[in-house]
Amino acid sequence: MAETEKEPKKKGGMVKKLLIPLVAVLVLGGGGAAAGFFAAGMIGGGEHEDPNAPKVVLKDGTTVSAKAAGLKNPGSATQLDAKFKVTYFPIEEPFTANLRGDTGFAQMSLAVSTYFDEKITAALTEHNIAVRSAVLMTISEFDAMQLESMEGKNQLKGQIKKVINDTLTEKTGFGGVEDVYFTSIVVQ
Numbered sequence: 001m002a003e004t005e006k007e008p009k010k011k012g013g014m015v016k017k018l019l020i021p022l023v024a025v026l027v028l029g030g031g032g033a034a035a036g037f038f039a040a041g042m043i044g045g046g047e048h049e050d051p052n053a054p055k056v057v058l059k060d061g062t063t064v065s066a067k068a069a070g071l072k073n074p075g076s077a078t079q080l081d082a083k084f085k086v087t088y089f090p091i092e093e094p095f096t097a098n099l100r101g102d103t104g105f106a107q108m109s110l111a112v113s114t115y116f117d118e119k120i121t122a123a124l125t126e127h128n129i130a131v132r133s134a135v136l137m138t139i140s141e142f143d144a145m146q147l148e149s150m151e152g153k154n155q156l157k158g159q160i161k162k163v164i165n166d167t168l169t170e171k172t173g174f175g176g177v178e179d180v181y182f183t184s185i186v187v188q
Contacts, residue, residue, distance in 0.1 A: 054119035054176055057085040063117050084115040089124060090183065097136045099187070103144040108185040110135070112164065112177045120168070120176040127171045134163040147187045157182070 055063035146152035165175030
């Protein structure tokens with residue numbers, strides 16, 4: 001009689017064969033997604049700074065990243081001058097442009113300042129033609145009456161700073177010009 005008893009049938013063989021590969025795919029897919037999000041900076045540390053970005057120069061001459069220096073939203077120039085070393089960079093050739101509305105022309109020489117390392121001045125030299133073009137187009141948007149007043153000159157300085165930083169950001173990924181200075185200006 002013992003021979004007539006059959007061994008119990010194993011159940012779930014097919015389920016195990018389907019379930020194990022499915023779990024493996026889910027685990028590997030989840031791990032791959034997590035690694036992708038981590039590499040993209042969405043998790044695990046936030047923003048990563050570009051190692052090629054210009055560094056801020058401290059008063060003692062050492063350099064640190066802009067993030068480490070707290071320069072994401074710079075404060076007043078006076079506060080920055082106390083903490084960081086300013087570098088002045090003259091733009092060699094003067095700018096001559098016709099003014100808006102047939103009101104004459106302006107000729108000016110400029111210099112810029114930065115708290116960043118030599119990468120900014122090197123970028124200004126390398127992209128000189130693009131910077132000059134942007135500055136000339138900006139000057140030509142003003143008329144002679146605007147440039148007679150201190151307010152108009154300050155407006156022009158602000159616009160020139162913006163277009164220089166915009167041009168450098170477009171070309172290099174980073175602006176870095178803190179201020180613009182007129183070293184000479186003639187309006188006729």
